[in-house]
Amino acid sequence: METDSRPTAEAQGALVDRKTAARLLGVSKMHISNLIDTGQLRAFDVAGSGARYRQVRIPLSELKKFLSTRLLT
DSSP: OOEESSOOHHHHTTEEEHHHHHHHHTSOHHHHHHHHHTTSSOEEEOOOTTOSSOOEEEEHHHHHHHHHHHHHO
């Protein structure tokens, strides 16, 4: 998974979790995870160091960019 460890200040105010992203796109949470893991959707892991599980957050701007590229193809 290619995730940045810390979101930029611009992206911090507009982050959504996998569940919300899945609902907005009309897909499953697993599909969102697959898109992130394959690099098709950019996300941030906001979990602290040593965390047991990742806490993935996706900027709304990335969701918009993803949708626009999918709609144009």
